[in-house]
Amino acid sequence: MSRTRRSKSQGLTEKEYFETFFKIPKQNASKGRTVYIRPEFHQKFLKLIAGLEIDRLTMYAYLDNIIEHHFTEFEETIYKIYQDRNKPLF
Template identity: 35%
Template structure:
């Protein structure tokens, strides 16, 4: 049921998956930054970027778009969890 709600919300935005995630961005590739993902996810991400993105989108740009969307969707929840988990510096005074 939740999946259908998320799908419906995505469709209401009027953007396709490709227009939202498989687009270039202004970020420059950085050779000193590494991220590790399990081999299965890496293979999937590469395949999507290559086939659906028609070889026009580098993997780092695709991942950046996914993370941007994730943080937009979940920023309130992330902030709430962070605030719950971290101690205020003023509590110790």
């Protein structure tokens, strides 16, 4: 399988996907919040990191990478939706 193949959804190559979502964040989750995820997603994640043998990739790191990418990718749209729903008082 080529590492330069593009994903169908966002146009990322496999290399770009790996570098975006499987990076280890510099900060840790010690002051983070509890987040509950579906058991089937947790199982998929565990299989994924076991199969890829990525040291130190935690659920926190993976979710943090996904959320960071989402906010970066959709920042303008999120901002517009927020502005449209929160009109100034005057």
